Amino acid sequence: MLAATLSKHPSSRCSGEYHANPKCQGLAGEHTKPVGPTVILDGALANRRSNLAGRLSYTKSSAAGLSDSIPASDLLLWDHVGGCFPIVQALRVDAVGDSGQIYGGRAFRDCMTAASVHHVPVILVSRGMHYATDDGVTLDALGPEEPLLADGTNDVNENSVVVRLTYRCTACARPFRMLFMGDAGAQSEAKMLAAGADLEADVLKVGHDGSAYSSTHAFITATHPGYALISVGRHNLFGHPAQTTLTTLRQVGATVYRTDRCGAISIEAGPAIAITPMVSCR
Secondary structure, three states: OEEEEEEEOOOOOEEEEEEEOOOOOOOOEEEEOOOOOEEEEOOOOOOOHHHHHHHHHHHHHHOOOOOOEEEEOOOOOOOHHHHHHHHHHHOOOOEEEEOOOOOOOHHHHHHHHHHHHOOOOEEEOOOOOEEEOOOOEEEEEEEOOOOOOOOOOOHHHHOOOEEEEEEOOOOOOOOEEEEEOOOOOHHHHHHHHHOOOOOOOOEEEOHHHHOOOOOOHHHHHHHOOOEEEEOOOOOOOOOOOOHHHHHHHHHOOOEEEEHHHHOOEEEEEOOOEEEEEOOOOO
């Protein structure tokens, strides 16, 4: 699970923090304005009911207990959408974002049911959508692009919502940018490149847990991140992250942080970017 919060320090310096829970394969990301709203990017893994309470508690503590929008960028049964149901059940949610990808998994169905029961509108997210706060934070959807991909066996992943967060800090020399890739892979990356999307980011949340089916050299070169976060379960059965992905990231000079080795990761975005892992991993 990854949580991101933006808060105003007593010195009136704004900063953003991102927290990654090492127990999850996948992530949940939250962004809060200095005085309130929270955006959760990905609902995180929640296939074990015994872990739901702890993860929900973590979400509340990381996001000040308030959620205003949840873009459910992955629709896999046991992957990122898994935490959507308990969050919608327990917190006040203004809207749920969905890519429009048809999927019959239980976690997705539970999320949609909870949204209906609690009268939470479901918004289809696609490239070009824009969300802005009044304190310098914007979210721009770079994917999926309509029509959705429907010609492969990996469409559920390839049609993930891709979001770029931009934070214009008054004390910063330039805006801070972070790109959240969900489970988007090579096909989605190619479409974004062909569309001429502005992909450059200070921090990249690496797509599809760092699998070999994402993070092509052309895409990573265009993104050119200074830091790359890979949210991946320890001893996972998929072999994530792939060595090819790690090599590509290092070729562009990105400093890589992995939740399976670093534990929870905190990123503070302000005049400078500071990254603090739970355990020493460099």
